[in-house]
Amino acid sequence: MGKLFNRINKGFSRIFRVLLFVLSAFLIIYFFPKSGKFKYNFENGRPWQSENLYAPFDFAIKKSQEEIDDEITQAKINTPLFFEIDTSLITNSNKQIITRIEELKNDSLFNVLKEEDVKNIKIHSSEIIDEVYYKGLLEENFDFKDSQLISILLDNKLVNSTYYNRLIKPEDLITFINNKIIETNSEKYKSQIISLVFDIIAPNLFYDKVLSDESINEATINISPNRGFIEKRNTNNLKRRSC
Numbered sequence: 001m002g003k004l005f006n007r008i009n010k011g012f013s014r015i016f017r018v019l020l021f022v023l024s025a026f027l028i029i030y031f032f033p034k035s036g037k038f039k040y041n042f043e044n045g046r047p048w049q050s051e052n053l054y055a056p057f058d059f060a061i062k063k064s065q066e067e068i069d070d071e072i073t074q075a076k077i078n079t080p081l082f083f084e085i086d087t088s089l090i091t092n093s094n095k096q097i098i099t100r101i102e103e104l105k106n107d108s109l110f111n112v113l114k115e116e117d118v119k120n121i122k123i124h125s126s127e128i129i130d131e132v133y134y135k136g137l138l139e140e141n142f143d144f145k146d147s148q149l150i151s152i153l154l155d156n157k158l159v160n161s162t163y164y165n166r167l168i169k170p171e172d173l174i175t176f177i178n179n180k181i182i183e184t185n186s187e188k189y190k191s192q193i194i195s196l197v198f199d200i201i202a203p204n205l206f207y208d209k210v211l212s213d214e215s216i217n218e219a220t221i222n223i224s225p226n227r228g229f230i231e232k233r234n235t236n237n238l239k240r241r242s243c
Contacts, residue, residue: 079219080151082208139203
């Protein structure tokens with residue numbers, strides 16, 4: 001009889017522990033939150049309506065990679081690229097025109113012209129060359145944005161600031177010359193002017209890559225990956241410090 005009672009007691013004890021475990025697990029699962037929920041309601045762009053929140057530690061507000069890339073691009077555009085100008089070309093261009101016309105007297109484009117025509121060709125060609133050098137003819141077609149700031153140097157001294165789209169690229173030279181011929185009503189001499197200008201014209205702006213790269217590096221190296229910084233114990237909306 002005593003053995004039977006002990007067995008029943010032990011069995012009841014085990015069943016009780018199992019039921020207690022199942023009940024505890026049920027209560028934990030039932031009352032445990034299904035997902036984390038922020039207890040404050042807020043909307044972007046609207047004032048904070050609840051009591052002040054305080055940061056338990058310092059933390060940065062990170063920028064997105066797109067924001068960082070945009071800042072780097074904008075910094076590059078606003079940082080001048082440097083070109084060295086050769087002013088000797090414009091000084092010598094008139095002499096070169098006279099010399100070249102003499103050389104072309106027996107050319108089929110020139111030998112049929114009157115002296116007055118040759119004089120007009122010389123004047124128009126000289127004006128076009130001067131204007132090309134004034135605007136600046138690049139040595140090659142660089143892949144810069146039109147709004148890129150440009151600094152023009154003479155003997156390492158700044159003599160002019162402009163934008164890339166105001167300079168003449170080699171691929172745009174023939175269009176520029178044609179437009180000037182039309183503006184001056186000298187289409188009848190178009191072939192002679194184009195031939196003469198292309199015989200004489202040469203780039204007068206040369207890219208200083210070393211100086212430009214140094215300038216860009218200085219402008220972009222200090223761009224912060226953070227939009228701001230929240231200090232410990234500061235309020236969520238009043239004590240933000242920019243980085």
